[in-house]
Amino acid sequence: MLDPHQLTLHSLTLRQLASAEQLADVTGQPVIDVEAALEQAVADGAVLAARGSFMIGPAGREQLDALYPAAFAxxxxxxxxxxxxxxxxxxxxxxxxxxxxxxxxxxxxxxxxxxxxxxxxxxxxxxxxxxxxxxxxxxxxxxxxxxxxxxxxxxxxxxxxxxxxxxxxxxxxxxxxxxxxxxxxxxxxxxxxxxxxxxxxx
Missing domain, CATH: 1.20.120 (Four Helix Bundle (Hemerythrin (Met), subunit A))
Incomplete structure (x- = not known):
């Protein structure tokens, strides 16, 4: 299954443009954990940030598409x-x-x-x-x-x-x-x- 960081990325494919609080509501994770995952994902180039909202980027989608088959096998x-x-x-x-x-x-x-x-x-x-x-x-x-x-x-x-x-x-x-x-x-x-x-x- 998905670890907390991966789950945060995954939630952005469900919610599209969203705040950390909105993503936490989707997954049930603590907001502070979602914020940390988003910060790292933005630094890695997997997620795009604008005015407190976040969106999965092409690199993030590629990561998830490669991850899903093994994670959900x-x-x-x-x-x-x-x-x-x-x-x-x-x-x-x-x-x-x-x-x-x-x-x-x-x-x-x-x-x-x-x-x-x-x-x-x-x-x-x-x-x-x-x-x-x-x-x-x-x-x-x-x-x-x-x-x-x-x-x-x-x-x-x-x-x-x-x-x-x-x-x-x-x-x-x-x-x-x-x-x-x-x-x-x-x-x-x-x-x-x-x-x-x-x-x-x-």
Whole structure:
């Protein structure tokens, strides 16, 4: 698996442009450890820094691409992990994509138009659907979570976003300026793809 320095680099492939605090929230590492790893990575030329935010550079991506096959070799060779990833892609991931589309648009006269979120009952039903998907996740991802603790952390972060959405903070469904359900799901999916060596489905 990844050591703390490698995990910090890896988190930048999930969060893109981010602060040390935001990366620590992704990985669960102490902020001081993330800051130290970023400082070293910037000095090595693997990470780019600008005004308190950081971004993985080409050299950092090359390091990770070379690292993943060995770091995750045992996980990738586990049949239960392969089966879990198949179930994730064909099941809950497709369901989230459908629910996100239904959140962002509504059908009017046979056409899909942008959802203005004026129908609270419609929006509540969408959030309920996300809740049912989230309930399935621990079972679907159990083999992956057993091999990598960051998977379970993503499930918890999704739960936190869902709780806020259920409480009326609807930006936490798909907003891009907060750790919304959709945003965290995208990060988790990217993490799962890197763990298993797969490409993102078209």
């Amino acid at each position: 045992d996980l990738r060779a586990t049949p239960a992990v392969t089966d879990a990833m198949d179930a994730f892609e064909t099941g809950v991931n497709k369901q989230v994509l459908t629910v996100t589309t239904d959140w962002q648009t509504v059908e009017v006269g046979g056409d899909r138009v942008p959802n203005d979120h004026g129908d609270a009952d419609y929006d509540a039903k969408i959030i309920d659907r996300l809740g049912r998907i989230h309930e399935k996740l621990p079972k679907v991802l159990a083999p992956l979570a057993a091999a990598d603790p960051l998977v379970a952390r993503f499930v918890d972060r999704l739960g936190a976003a869902l709780t806020r959405a259920e409480g009326g903070e609807t930006d936490y469904v798909s907003g891009v300026r907060v750790d919304s359900f959709h945003t965290v799901w995208f990060q988790m999916h990217e993490h799962l793809l890197r763990l298993t060596g797969r490409e993102r489905p078209e």
